[in-house]
Structure formats: structure tokens, C-alpha cells
Amino acid sequence: MxxxxxxxxxxxxxxxxxxxxxxxxxxxxxxxxxxxxxxxxxxxxxxxxxxxxxxxxFEAYKKTAANPLFLHSLWVSVLRTVVGTAITLLITFLAAYALSKENSVFKGRNVYSWIFVFSMIFNGGLVPFYIVIQKLGLINTFWVLVLPGAVNTFLVILMLNFFRGIPKELEEAALIDGAGHFRTLFSIFLPISMPSIATVALFSMVFHWNSWFDGLLYLNNAKDFPLATFLQTVIIQQDMSSMSVNPKEMELISQTTVKAAQIFIGSAPILIVYPFLQKYFVKGMTVGSVKG
Amino acid sequence: MRTLRKTWPFHLMLLPAMIFLILFSYIPMGGIVMAFQDYKPWLGIGGSEWIGLDNFRYLFEREDSVQVIWNTLFIAVLKLVFNLIVPFVFAILLNEIRKTALQRGIQTLVYLPHFLSWVILGGILIDLLATGGLVNRFLGFFGLGPYFFLGDNDWFRFTVILSDIWKEFGYSTIIFLAALAGIDPSQYEAAEIDGATRLKQTLHITVPSLIPILMVVGTLALGNVLNAGFDQIFNLYNPLVYEKGDIIDTFVYRTAILNGEMGFGTAIGLFKSVISMVLILISYRLAYKWAGYRIF
Known part of the structure; x- marks a missing residue:
């Protein structure tokens, strides 16, 4: 031995x-x-x-909690995370069900698959994207934070693979009993798909909570910023020109201890969901990787 | 039309996703025509002047953009290589720990940085790596430093690569640990009977068993050869280190969005997208050929 x-x-x-x-x-x-x-x-x-x-x-936390700009950005982050995740879940759930069907059942599935995959391997780059966002009138609105990232092909594939693992008999029985595909999806698939829904929800929540560049790029007013963008501006760029705060407030926000408190509060939600994340993300990470 | 009668629910289910993909993926792809224009926002795509390949010629003539492409390659390739080797070795070492609780505990801690954003980590690193920060104080005990980790061009690259490994190595371990769990134990038992030491078992059973998955992960990472990590660089860099730390994505942001050179910015973006796409297609092809890997 x-x-x-x-x-x-x-x-x-x-x-x-x-x-x-x-x-x-x-x-x-x-x-x-x-x-x-x-x-x-x-x-x-x-x-x-x-x-x-x-x-x-506890002074730093008291000061942070007394800063209306910080509190508002916290609220925007919570809102974008909840709304964004809800939209992503619904779209992903519907799309994954349809894509999980065999080609023989759903003609045209391949075309859709390619539309998804191609969006993953090619993109127009930052500039055209920015212009489209502008033309859609999304600049300086809350929706710019939730709509552009609503469809994530990776999450669709994740859920699709889960659906493929559900025994076909279950669906066939439902269809024979006269239930349509929508009915089958929502009353048969939904209850047994909770693990995959949780996985997709957690990925989406982390994505939304951590996103900062969209806020910086598409929002001009600091009062619309989500927390991650607020932190980026205050802590990394140390540029508070967009915030219209007086020098006294500025000094307060940029204190070493207050900065640290803000960073810690910014990472706290991730730390809180982390135990759940760990339970599910291994599945997400290994999806599609080791199958023959 | 008969098939449509049966399949309409599927089309309807895919409709929302399609609307989003068209709006936010496919319409922007149409915008790449700007790469061939001297784009002026007030003239729009319809009214701006067509200049053929001038933007691309400019891309290879400008000293700063050539340097940026080189920086991107340098940083991305080193990240890619180390983000393969470190998790690979780490997974094998972690697998040697037999106490499940300890193994779990270590896993929990090393996965964590992956989930924190570069804004948070950037904020922390800027503080830790400052000349009077924790790291330089620690090195000071040994009479080293202080080092300008984020203010010196050569140190900056080193810091970027090392901190990226620090953030991602744990998470990248998952896939190797999954493969390790799949190795047939009877192989080790047979080697044991033959009197092979653990080192020999590792070199002759463990490593060869992991090579296929290493190849897949490595090939799939090829698509990232021009992705040096926008989030990280943007949150760590400053004008002092533009020379060696500026990458394609940060350069596009500054030239196109901040300086308004939209056509030029689009051209660089297109250059990157096309090369990445070709690499991704090749890598998926190879991964499929070697290991039967499929995404769908």
C-alpha cells in the first residue's frame, strides 16, 4: 500500500x-x-x-448606509437582478424545451440551433452594439440593464441538456392525454425541472449582480447606476464628476474604510448565495463536456 | 403547412428568444459595414462615406494599434497556458487528499474568487498592491521592494496574468476533478499489485487518463486567443501602463466610445471577431474529432 x-x-x-x-x-x-x-x-x-x-x-458602515447614492445603486442592482433573472428564466425555459425535441418531431430545430450557436461564436463588436442600443432608445433607461443580456445561449444549452434527460414516456403520456406542448411544459416539466431552473437562475443572478460595464456605457447619470457601476466609478476610477456631489460628500465616499465597506457590501450577496452556487455550478461547468 | 399545424407551439416558444437574438446579436452584426466607412454619427450608416479597407490599413499602420494587438496576444496566450497547467496540477494534488471534508473545504475556498467581479477584485488589488499596501509591506520584511505592480509596464503584465490565474484556477479545476473521479479504480489496484509507487501511478495512469480532457479544454480555449480579459484590464490599468497593458477591447472602448473614431473602432472589433470565430470553428472541429465533443 x-x-x-x-x-x-x-x-x-x-x-x-x-x-x-x-x-x-x-x-x-x-x-x-x-x-x-x-x-x-x-x-x-x-x-x-x-x-x-x-x-x-462600525463607522464606515454607518456612513455607507447614510449615502443616498449608494443606497439607490443598491436598489437598482436588486431590481435588475430580479427582473433580469425572471426574464432570462422564462425565455430560456421556453426556448430550451423546443430545442430539446428531436429533429423528427420538430422540423426546423436545426435552423434555430444554428441561430443560437452563431450568436455565440460571432458578434458585431462594441461599436455597432452601442449604436443599436442607442437607436432602440435604451440609453439612460433601466431596461438597458436587463434586455440586451436576456438570452444567453450557454444557459439555453444547459437547460436543454437537462430536458433531454427527462424520460420521453412522461411527455408522451401527457400528449396522449390530450395536453398540448405548453400544458406539458408548465404542468409536467416545470415541477421536475427545479434543479436546472435553480442553476440557470443562479448563473443569471451572479451575472446581473456583477455587471458593471453596461451601466458605465449606457447610463449617463450616476443616480441610475447599479451598485457594480457605482463601485467601479468610486473605487476604481475615483472619478465622481458624474455624481454631482459636494466636496464634503466626496471626501466621505472616498475614505479608505468607507471604500472597503462598500466593496464588502458589494460582494456580500455573492457570498450569501455561494453555498447554493457551489451545489449547482459543477453541473453547469461540466455540461456537454465529457459526453461521447 | 401540415407540419406547422403540429409544430407551431415550438415556433411560438422560440419567438421571444429569436426577437432578442435578432435585436441584440444579428442587427449589430449588420453594423459591421461601419468598418468600411468613415462613420460620422450625424450622417449615420446610410450617409457616411465608404472608404473600403482604409480602416484596416490604418489599423496595421498605427503604432499603437499594432502594439495593442501584440499585447493582447501576449497576455491572452500566457493566461491560456497557465490556466490549463495550474488547474491540471492542482486537481491531481487535490485528488491525493483523502479526507473528504478537507478536500471539500479547499474546493469551497478556491472556487470563490471566480464569482466575484473584477470591480470588486480590482478594488481590492489596487489597495493590496499599492506601494504601501499589504503585499509590499509583506515583501518589505524580506528586504524586497517596494514594487509598482500596477504602475510599471513589465510588472503590470505579470500582475494581470498572476491575478487572473489566482481568480480562475480553482474554478477551472472542476472539470479535471470530474474526470479524475471517472478513472477506473481497478487500474490503480493492478498497479499496486505490481508494486508501482504513487508517483509512478500518477505518471502512468492519472496523467494519461486526463490528457483527452486537457486537449478538449485546451482546444476550446483557442477561441480566446484575442480575449485578454477586458473586465480585468479595464479595472486595473492606468495611462502609465498603456504601452504594455492596453488590449484590443480596452483600445476599442477608448478610441471608439471616448474619442469617437467609430469606423476605426468597428474595424478593430471586426478584426477580432473574425479571427476569434475562425479559431472557435477550428477548435470545435478538432475537439469533435479528437474527443467526440459536441455542444448541442
Missing amino acids: YHKTTGYRIFNVFNTCFLILLAVLCIIPLIHVLAVSLSAKSAADANLVGLWPVGFS
């Missing part, structure tokens, strides 16, 4: 330590941000905070 040899035991100790170290490296940055956000302003400004708060204080 190789487990019992001295060489393997030594390797095992080193290997375990090494992997634990790597794993810790993956969350150290988040812990640091949390520590800074809970520290006193003076300690944070002097770069004294490592992985534990120095001069424990």
Missing part, C-alpha cells in the same frame, strides 16, 4: 500544507477588506490594518 510508505507520508504532509496555503490565499484579500472596513479611519489611512480590524469601528 503506497499510503503507508514514508515517502508518501512526507509528500502528503507537504501537499496538504501547500493546498491549504493556496486555499487561504484565495480568501485573504476578502478578509483584508473586511478588516479594513471595520477599522478606525486613522489606522486604515496609515495602512496599519492586516487581517484583523485595528480600532474596531
